[in-house]
Amino acid sequence: MMRPWILSLLFVLCGSFVAAGLAFSGSPGAAAGLLLAFLALAGVNSPLIFxxxxxxxxxxxxxxxxxxxxxxxxxxxxxxxxxxxxxxxxxxxxxxxxxxxxxxxxxxxxxxxxxxxxxxxxxxxxxxxxxxxxxxxxxxxxxxx
CATH class of the missing domain: 3.40.30.10 (Glutaredoxin)
Known part of the structure; x- marks a missing residue:
């Protein structure tokens, strides 16, 4: 049951870690943009679009x-x-x-x-x-x- 969601979950987790690193280094705008891009990738690769x-x-x-x-x-x-x-x-x-x-x-x-x-x-x-x-x-x- 979890297998179809693994790629989407990886996109969300990786995006969250990278965005958190950017936010803590003083780039909240770049962090937000990057997080949105990773969330979009997660959505496109999820079973939800089908x-x-x-x-x-x-x-x-x-x-x-x-x-x-x-x-x-x-x-x-x-x-x-x-x-x-x-x-x-x-x-x-x-x-x-x-x-x-x-x-x-x-x-x-x-x-x-x-x-x-x-x-x-x-x-x-x-x-x-x-x-x-x-x-x-x-x-x-x-x-x-």
Whole structure:
């Protein structure tokens, strides 16, 4: 349960220590700016920017019913973050599976990627594509019912 938050927690702790050092050395403005930058990094790398994850079985069931793609991701993955940000509001319409929380999701990603847990892996109608272009994902989403 704690694993998805480790990177964010490290950003907060490191930022706090560095900012405290700057504040004690007489640079409170720089300390505040640096702390805000570290907090922003923590937020971007946290699971909070992603829509709520479901299990792989539930995502597959929902995808079969509505035709929407399933995206397998993990916290801290810069490619997952990039895809999520570039999708914007469309991201909420997709089915997201956190492979660190769902062993079945991790197994599905390994099966699609020759044993590697390479994310983001997008599955549409049973066919997987690893680290796809955002426009391709939008095109697949526009084809849904």
């Amino acid at each position: 829509p709520r994850s479901v299990g792989a079985a539930e995502a597959s069931r929902r995808s079969a019913a509505d035709g929407r793609p399933v995206i397998y991701w993990r916290p801290g993955c810069k490619y997952c973050i990039r895809l999520r940000i570039r999708l914007g509001r469309d991201a909420r319409r997709l089915h997201w599976v956190d492979i660190w929380q769902d062993p079945a999701g991790a197994a599905a990603v390994r099966a699609a990627n020759d044993g590697n847990e390479t994310v983001p892996t997008v599955v549409v109608a049973g066919r997987a594509r690893t680290n796809p272009d955002v426009e391709w994902v939008r095109e697949q989403l526009s084809r849904t019912r």
